[in-house]
Amino acid sequence: MKRLHKRSVGLPPETPVHIGEIKTDKVKITSVRYDDHDIVISEQAAISECFPLKDKPAITWINIDGLHEVHIIEELGKLAGIHPLTVEDILNTEQQPKIDFFDDYVFVEMPVITLTEADEPVCIEQLSIVMGKTYVFSFREKESDVFKPLMHHLEYNKTLIRKMGADYLAYALIDIVVDNYFAVIEKLGDDVDSVEENVLRTAAPEILTNIHKLRRGFIRLRKAVWPMREIVSTLVREQSGLIGEPSKVYLKDLYDHVIQVNYTLETYRDVIYGLHDIYLTNLNTKMNEIMKFLTMIGTIFIPLTFITSIYGMNFEYMPELKWHWGYFTVLGCMFAAAVSFIVLFKRKKWI
Structure with a gap:
């Protein structure tokens, strides 16, 4: 993948610069306008086609896949009144998850985690969410299927999300990402169980490689997911007019899910460290068995060699x-x- 090595070092504050990998060739802009009775989903060629957004009874969700075309994010920021520092944070894909409250919107930056077949078992990408009174903007590094179930519910089912406000839509976006954490951890957990079965049978070198690979994956997961606990907790505690009490009930449930994710990660991390110790113990045991066998062979042949040496x-x-x-x-x-x-x-x- 192409990578931009530009940094904002030496540039004045609020200068929009994309920092990170270019993970898609073309930026995709999807707009969703809905209320309890109707919904319109369309792909737009330009940001200006998505407006007017604010001060409308319907809820507007604009999703942008691809962050390397800085002018698109900058234009959306100007039209929607997003602070330049927020635009700068959206374009920087290498910073930690965070949450900021402004007068007319809430900004959340969080990781999206998917499985890979590469040397690293997980891929961690950035999701930025800007939530206003009647709108939600989401920014992803590339297009994926993470939001596909939510889009399906919006389009074909008049569920609770169609009756609630933008705060509930923002909750739904965060919730579906957190639910995906469980799917990723479950798959990695299966890999841990498989390695655990193998390490109890043998001490093959490839098992140590798999243990180190899993350990790297869980360390990266923990580093990415751990701040989500404080982010969701802040959403629950913050007395903002943008987040209604009905949505806070669901945010509290989401907080429980994040706690469970972190607890599961800690459990698997301890298991992996235990597997490493078991592997080293098995390796030492195997080595001791070999040394024991060779020692017995040597002990048997020492007197025989002594006798033959005398008569030689x-x-x-x-x-x-x-x-x-x-x-x-x-x-x-x-x-x-x-x-x-x-x-x-x-x-x-x-x-």
């Missing part, structure tokens, strides 16, 4: 050298010594 000396006067039964007697002594050690090892339960 080139002295002229060795009484047994010309004895008729000398060869067979020495072989018998060597065999008896080997059997004696084997019997001793069995009595001590070493073999």
